[in-house]
Amino acid sequence: MIGLGPMGQAMVRSYLAAGHDVTVWNRTASRADDVVAAGAKRAGTVADALAANELVLLSLTDYQAMYDILAPTEDALRGKIVVNLSSDTPERTRVAAEWLAARGAEMIAGGIMVPAQVVGTESSFVFYSGAEPTFERIEPTLRVIGRPGYRGADPGLAQLYYQSLLDLFLTTLSAFLHSAALVGTAGVPAATLVPYAKELLTLVQTSLDEAAKNVDSGSHPGDEANAKMMGATADHILAASRDAGIDVGLPAAVKEHYDRAAAAGHGRDSWTSLFEVIRGQA
Numbered sequence: 001m002i003g004l005g006p007m008g009q010a011m012v013r014s015y016l017a018a019g020h021d022v023t024v025w026n027r028t029a030s031r032a033d034d035v036v037a038a039g040a041k042r043a044g045t046v047a048d049a050l051a052a053n054e055l056v057l058l059s060l061t062d063y064q065a066m067y068d069i070l071a072p073t074e075d076a077l078r079g080k081i082v083v084n085l086s087s088d089t090p091e092r093t094r095v096a097a098e099w100l101a102a103r104g105a106e107m108i109a110g111g112i113m114v115p116a117q118v119v120g121t122e123s124s125f126v127f128y129s130g131a132e133p134t135f136e137r138i139e140p141t142l143r144v145i146g147r148p149g150y151r152g153a154d155p156g157l158a159q160l161y162y163q164s165l166l167d168l169f170l171t172t173l174s175a176f177l178h179s180a181a182l183v184g185t186a187g188v189p190a191a192t193l194v195p196y197a198k199e200l201l202t203l204v205q206t207s208l209d210e211a212a213k214n215v216d217s218g219s220h221p222g223d224e225a226n227a228k229m230m231g232a233t234a235d236h237i238l239a240a241s242r243d244a245g246i247d248v249g250l251p252a253a254v255k256e257h258y259d260r261a262a263a264a265g266h267g268r269d270s271w272t273s274l275f276e277v278i279r280g281q282a
Helices: 006-017 029-037 046-052 063-077 090-101 132-145 156-184 190-217 227-244 249-266 271-278
Strands: 055-058 081-084 106-112 125-129 147-150
Touching (some): 006 029, 046 063, 090 106
Parallel strands (some): 055 081, 081 106
Antiparallel strands (some): 106 125
């Protein structure tokens, strides 16, 4: 394991608990102290870490960090399977896979979809992509840190799934904070909003299957919640936010999607017609 931030340390602990021998290295050596005390083996150098095992897991800030760490010892990469669990773009992931292949290593790209404290539990799940035979060979080992979801041979696919779901996650969190700021202008504590927000998010969940059906079919029947009606609501949210004196970046972006959908002739179509705007087809 190379990279011992909270996520890397959580993975090490999961592997140690499952009875695996784990060798660790981190640029800030002191970050290894706790996991070494728990039973991990400390590598003095990156080359020592690579020499210890065939399977190498990376948990780094981004893919550039991979080059920074591995390039000086690239001769030691031959014959290794590198599971890169760092975050970056799908295209940079593909380039990294080619870089490793040129040095005799195979890369499986991964994206861990849970926070560090959930790693190794039944709730943990991880997207992977890369050569299927290689993935299948190491899948039992990868299962220790979370439920593996293999997405295909293209190394960029795991990263694409990862970023797509984080897009949903981060936007949802920002939306809650914006909602809390809006009611907060009347002195309402955010905690008062939480039960209602949870109910609303449950309603959102019930809408996803139908939304996906519309998106995949390219048909957006607007019998209920058409873009014109939802756009009017988006306009009211934007106006309320302006009147309240809070940031309007998020509601303005949402309203713009509805405006563009209506301008493209989707006013009487379902709100899901915004997909055509978002993907640049309207």
